[in-house]
Amino acid sequence: MNKKWLVISNCQTTGLCNSLSLMCPDVDVESCDFWKFKSDADHWQSVIDNYEQLIVIPEAQGLGVVDFSILPNVTWVPGFSFCGFHPDLSYVAHGNTAVKSPMDDYHSIIIFAAFNKGLSESETHRLFCANFYDKLGFFSIWESEKKALFESFDSVGLNIRANFVQWMRSGCFMYTTNHPRINAIYDVANLVAVKIKKREIINCGIIPHDNLTVAPIFPVYPEIAERYGLSPGSYFFKSFFSYRVFDLDEFIEGSFKVYRNYNSGDLRAGNPFYNNAIKLITEGV
Numbered sequence: 479m480n481k482k483w484l485v486i487s488n489c490q491t492t493g494l495c496n497s498l499s500l501m502c503p504d505v506d507v508e509s510c511d512f513w514k515f516k517s518d519a520d521h522w523q524s525v526i527d528n529y530e531q532l533i534v535i536p537e538a539q540g541l542g543v544v545d546f547s548i549l550p551n552v553t554w555v556p557g558f559s560f561c562g563f564h565p566d567l568s569y570v571a572h573g574n575t576a577v578k579s580p581m582d583d584y585h586s587i588i589i590f591a592a593f594n595k596g597l598s599e600s601e602t603h604r605l606f607c608a609n610f611y612d613k614l615g616f617f618s619i620w621e622s623e624k625k626a627l628f629e630s631f632d633s634v635g636l637n638i639r640a641n642f643v644q645w646m647r648s649g650c651f652m653y654t655t656n657h658p659r660i661n662a663i664y665d666v667a668n669l670v671a672v673k674i675k676k677r678e679i680i681n682c683g684i685i686p687h688d689n690l691t692v693a694p695i696f697p698v699y700p701e702i703a704e705r706y707g708l709s710p711g712s713y714f715f716k717s718f719f720s721y722r723v724f725d726l727d728e729f730i731e732g733s734f735k736v737y738r739n740y741n742s743g744d745l746r747a748g749n750p751f752y753n754n755a756i757k758l759i760t761e762g763v
Contacts, residue, residue: 483531485509486538488557489656489690490663494533496686497660497667501679505531512538519543531674536634553670554634558658562623562706563650563698565616568749572740580732581694582718584654588614589733590747591755599730605759606713606726608701613758614751617705631666635673641665649708653695660688694718 483505485495495509512535515522519541526532526544532552539546546552561567568587570577579585588610592602611617624642631638641662645651651662664685671679695716703711713726724732737745 480504480506481530482528483507483533484526484529485533486512486515487533487535487555488512488537489693490557490658492689493658493660493663493686494555494667494670496689497664498533498671500682500684500686501668501671502675503680512541515543516541533670553674555636555666555670556630556634557656558627558652558662559630559656560623560627560652560658561655562620563652563702564655564696565611565614565619565702565751566699566749567655567696568747568752571746571748572744577736577740577745579736580717580724580729581696581715584694584696585733585747586729587747587749587751587755589730590737590745591752591759593734593737594742595756595759597759599727599734602730602734603727606699610758610763611699611701613763614754616702616751620706636666636669638666638669641669650698650703653690653693655696657690657693657695660685660690692719 481504483498483502485491485498485507486509487494488511491509491511495507498505499507508529510518510522515538522543530551532546532549533555534546534552535557536554537557538544566586566588568585568590569583570579570585570590576583577585588605589602592605597605628637628639628642644665645662648661651659653659668679697712697714698708699713700711703709714723715725715729716723
């Protein structure tokens, strides 16, 4: 009978599980995402001892479902968080509830700030340019984002520096600030497999399907792509569970329509550039 491993992570759960299954054919790798683990706590508490290895996102410890800190068979794997490609991406909330845009949970901080300052849709469109990005600080965060990404993996004994170089040679390795492409997930899974099994893993040359392509895909804006030597960059956005893309004008129009359903001041943005965007728009920059 094969040994059993369990992957508990966020949106990268499926990619990690599939990648580990390809590398470790002598193991039955099962998965449970963070939210299901929380909602079905009684079940997971009753079966957690059935797994030889647990591959766990650190945030799962805070759920109080299982005390992973006392278990000897836990390998921690952080979720990806990297804003270097998508500094404009933001979350917007009404109280404790996420507001849905045409990009599901994802919003543009420029569009949100422009709406709150009373700009028209055409005036908002004109803010999407290298000059405004530069003044906002979009071009100044790359090194700090890279350092934070490295340190999050360093903290659990996984060194992704060499992998980062390879990812950059292939272009943008993130679909959004928290959704990596499958090649990045696969490489992290490889680090995990080596850490657990040493060199007893299989390199079959097969990478699993990229399940996160069904989720929203935020573009790397052309001016940002050019800054980091990527090609070509775009203003085409992909929505959830659809392979239809829409352009910047449609994103602005759809976002404005959403924001008009709320009273002014009731919405809050989760992006550090918001206050600067408001200031620059107020000054007419």
